[in-house]
Amino acid sequence: MSTTGTIARSQGATGTNRTDVQISKNAWNATLVVGGGATGALMVRDSAKTDGWGLLDAVAVGQVLASAGVGAEPAYTASPALTSATFTTSIAVGSNVAATGAIRLANNVFAIGRNAANNADISLIGLTAADLVSIRSGVVTVSAAAVTSTMPLLLPDGSAAASVIARSADATQGVYFTAGTTSFAYAGTQRWRFDGDAVYLRNDTASFVMGAADDIIVTRLAANILGLRNGTAVQQFKIGPSGNHVNIYADNGTTAQIYNTNATGVVEIGGGNAVSWRFTAAGHLHALGAVDIGNGTGDSPRNIFAEANISSPEFQTTTALVALGGGAAATLGTIGGSGPATAAQNSWLRMVDSTGAAIWVAAWK
Secondary structure (H helix, E strand, C coil), X not given: CCECCEEEECCCCCCCCCCCCCCCHHHHCCCEEEECCCCCCEEEECCCCCCCEEEECCCCCCCEEECCCCCCCCEEECCCCCCCCCCCCCEEECCCCCCCCXXXXXXXXXXXXXXXXXXXXXXXXXXXXXXXXXXXXXXXXXXXXXXXXXXXXXXXXXXXXXXXXXECCEEEEEXXXXXXXXXXXXXXXXXEEECXXXXXXXXXXXXXXXXXXXXXXXXXXXXXXEEECCCCCCEEEEECCCCCCEEEXXXXXXXXXXXXXXXXXXXXXXXXXXXXXXECCCCCEEECCCCCCCCCCCCCCCCCCXXXXXXXXXXXXXXXXXXXXXXXXXXXXXXXXXXXXXXXXCEEEEEECCCCCEEEEEECC
């Protein structure tokens, strides 16, 4: 509501009214003077006033005059509701604002949004006193060196040809997702894939390379073949705790070893969840149980060479015995020399032929 003001001439006439005397020109031509209100008040049309106008007094610093609609007086407000506003240069908020930019904020002043429930405000973005860009009250902060977030970073799936985490210059090299898997792509092709149970290396020559000098290389050599190989360099594979392990060792093609480094020095080999053969610390090979070397049907050693003795309760030949011929009788040799010292037969040596039948060989001592 406007306040009442007055408009009067600066010079007024005195005395009584007379119909035969006109007003003097000085008083008639005097300046009109507006009265009432305070400095800064605005004149507005007010049909409720007798003379049709009033004064709209000035209010606190920083408020603006906003229209209240047709037929209503305008009013000052600190938060006007505008349909739209156009600023040709910039908007500044706070004191000591930024010197450039379309929206210029002071330090530690933030853009604020209202939540969907209309019961709280949410900080959107601003520059903190530590000169960090803060999004949603520090949920995400950006400095010259890093981007830090206290909340998960949610990304779309992407693809091998368009990774969601990638080099800025090449979207085909990076990380992408599918349901239940995380994949790494190179040149638009999936190379690594992780799921809940396994790690997949999707390349026929894929390798794990370890060491500062890249000297340990576990690689796929061919279908169903795993290799520990680094050119011609000597490679070793150790199983078990330090100082008590089995060592598989191979050099550039002349030496291969499997040995145990524990105190007993025993290496055992078997199949079917049972130990069948044992190498002792002295290098002896022991058979554990009823096991064979070969099977007599082709899967057998060609020759067995011994430096001293071959001991067995019984010897069996796998070649059939040769029948007697029709020639003269064989003549036994003489005794003496490095042979038997007595002519009398001492005993029989029992052997088994290829059919399993016992055969007897005369023996002298």
